[in-house]
Amino acid sequence: MQVNLLHPAHHDARPTANGDNTFTDLGLESLCAEVSEDPVIRDAVRAALAAPTTEPEVIRYRHTVLADCQAHPGVVHELYRIATQATEVKRRKVGPLHRAGGKLLLALEPLTELITSLRQLRTTCDRSGHVFRAAGFTDLMATVAAELDDRYLDSLETQLAAMDFDYGVHISAGLGPGAALAGIVLHEPVRRRRFGFDRRTRHAFRVIDEPDPEFDPVAKLRDRAVATIADVVHDAADHVQDFFRRLRTELAFYLGCLALHDRLSRTGLPLCLPTPHPAGTPRLRCTGLRDITLCLTSDQVVVGNDIDAIDRSLIVVTGANSGGKSTLLRSIGAAQLMMQAGMYVVADSFEADVHNGVYTHFVTDEDRTLSHGKLVDELARMSRIIDRIGPNALLLCNESFSSTSEHDATRIAEPLIDALLTTGISVIFVTHLYEFAHHRHRAAHPSDLFLRAGHHPDSTRTFRFTPAPPEPTSHAADVFRQIFDRAPNEPANPTRVG
Template identity: 60%
Template sequence: MRLALLQPPDVAVRTVTTEPRTLTDLGLDALCTAMSRDEEFGEDPAVAAAVRAILPVSVTDPEVIRYRHAVLADCCAHPDAVRELYRIATRATQIKRYRVGPRHRPNGKLLLALEPLRELLGCLRELRTACARHTASFESAGFADLAATVAAELDESYLTSVEQQLATLDFEHGLHFTASLGPGDKIAGITLHAPIRRRRFGLDRRTGRAFEAIDDPEPESDPLVRLQNPALQIIADVVSDAADHVQDFFGLLHTQLAFYLGCVTLHRRLIRDSIPFCLPTVHPTGSARLRCTGLRDIGLCLTAGRTVVGNDLDATGRTLVIVTGANNGGKSTFLRSVGAAQLMAHAGIFVTATTFETDLHGGIFTHFAADEDRTMSHGKLVEELTRMSTLIDHMTPNSLLLCNESFATTAARDAEQIATPLLNALLDTGITILFVTHLTEFARRRADSPHPTDLFLRAERLPDGTRTYHLTPATPEPESHATDIFHKVFDRTPESHTPPR
């Protein structure tokens, strides 16, 4: 049965390419946790699992994202109706299924498959009733399609006929089928017929010849049992497959509704904590749009317990954004905020910004400073280069690369010799890059050369050394003001030592 809450029906979507560390690098583990913790209903691990499954494979089609926006608006407007559908789907996915091995008798396999299918049929009835009750409230095409599909495919006559079919599978009056002998005198050409119903006074509707055999105390040696087992096996397989199909449908419905309920929980949390948010405006891939006001790091907003500074950015038409400035000035936080908002925009959910406008990318990749290799097989620089090589293998034109202090594990001159040709090659390929760096000389040389698609941002530092955590367009400075941190920690200015000649 068709389900189209995440995308329009019969539309093939392209998904954004990410890599396993992307969510962690962007600090989105806190987002997944927060979306799974509803103040009224408690924590639901299924919601966190759904968010983790859907975020990394978000879509690259603006129309699909706007389709999700409409479904999300319905969910926020009618959370009780959505939660009722979710409860039905949850109950259906929790119906216990018994798996049997190949040596299990067909009649036992049939009995083990019948009861779950009957329970699932009850869940289908509840779903049809709930959809009929709430269909007038929903305005999105996604929920309208769900209600129409359920009404068309699960009408009363169909559900009644299924119930009747399941009732006959008890075979109260025996199993009615025909068969023939195949090669090697084996049973072949099995054809099942409607079960025979006995008439009153013990007369039945059998035509032709029939006989009854006394049950053998050892069923495996009973020739009639050996005759009917292939027919029962066919029925058991059909019933089991039907139960699988229905439960798979409910599993998919459960995951998609869990994702949207997580968005509803996030919506309530952002309102409660007075965190600015919006639904992003998205543009087709390749249009080089990135403009936002009041952009904040979602992970920090959910965990800091205090007001988070927002940043404005206009990088429309820019393909390389280089961020420099004072240490501890908010550069990495800003990078995470852009990456997280970009991925959330692809997923069709809220971003923590007053406004956010972006084009879509075929891939979103992160290259953040890594921990030391505990096996001592290689150093950090080798690990950085290896990971960058892996990322490049997966990148396509129109991908987005977020670099946080890349190549900081080697000398500045060596890092510059690595970064310069690498960034040039990626830009020539059509990759958009946000590059947070301590390589001030590299950044200054880049700024001195004419690159109209470059944008330079600098973390703001007041004359007294205070960090405002604002990033503003500015050319790179020749220092990162590490002395400010030294003075803050040790309450004195570091002494300068002239090295001996």
């Protein structure tokens, strides 16, 4: 049976991959760790973020399922409990030394438990399935009703009960090439008292010892038939448990979304279901966008930002040091992946075109092995990204090439970004490189947008970004003054301690 809570039935999923460092750079590992104490839920959310869909219709399909989960969380939790219980049914390994009867016994026990779980699933769907409206859930309810009716489940239990073979194995077989057994057929057990005696009475008789099964052709036939039955039962248990495993994983993703929604909404943060657009035309526009990792880990008020980058394939972010540029970059990247996973976004509104992967090139620490310089490391990481990135992807750069002189960095960045944009890749470039930003701004490309971090007259940061040309200063003196309580050109206060 199919689950189809993440994708429509008969749909060929086309997930994409992200850059090697995307999760770490965007803080998504922290998000997954914060989403739930249940490792299955954490892994399900992580898997959805790591392989985002590129099809807006699939995202909207997930939104409808998520809305049902939001409206009926109790039913979803009950389905998840049943699926978890079935997934955790113990399966003992069968070794080569197990006799056929032992193999069958080890296969029958878990399948019997799994049939109980199927009955629980059917009961829950019959009782509560009518509350769902999303196609993903209604299809699942219809599948359960059609394939797990009482007659079918009763017949399964009857067949399993018959496999105790208390009255022997009723089989037929023929001879194949080389007088080998062939065409073994298992027949319905004959339910009768052996030799007309009732086993509940004390009547008994003695028979001669049976020959060694190793040399008894009838015993060999029986063991071969029973071993075949054991394999069939084992495969059936695999099939049922695999269905419950997929059900648990897909429900876990939505439960993770609900957990994030509940946690963030309790703090008064805005949450929205984003609007996805087809790839090909830049459509980034949002209001009140916040960095979700910062929202989950900080006790401070997180400032939201509005961005209108419709038809803009390059966004250059400049402005004051400690003004929130890296946070803005992370918020856009995380929101993009969450949208393409089908999740809520921390914003009043968010819409964007889907991308074939999100890649990050963030400034890193110096190479501790001292095998090469920082610029070499930056160029090597960018080379690896270029080897993998393709059209309609999104590249997020945070202070790229800041390890060399501004003139040299500009000579590297300008042709690189031109080539990326020509290939159809969208770029968001956070930088202190005034020469590069100034040259690019003067060129007045219609597909460029320049955002600048704001600050108050007293030099405190607003953490808000507005369209503005780059400035020749990053206001580092303000940061110096906050730390050392003096301007950089002022002498140190000898009376100041610490």
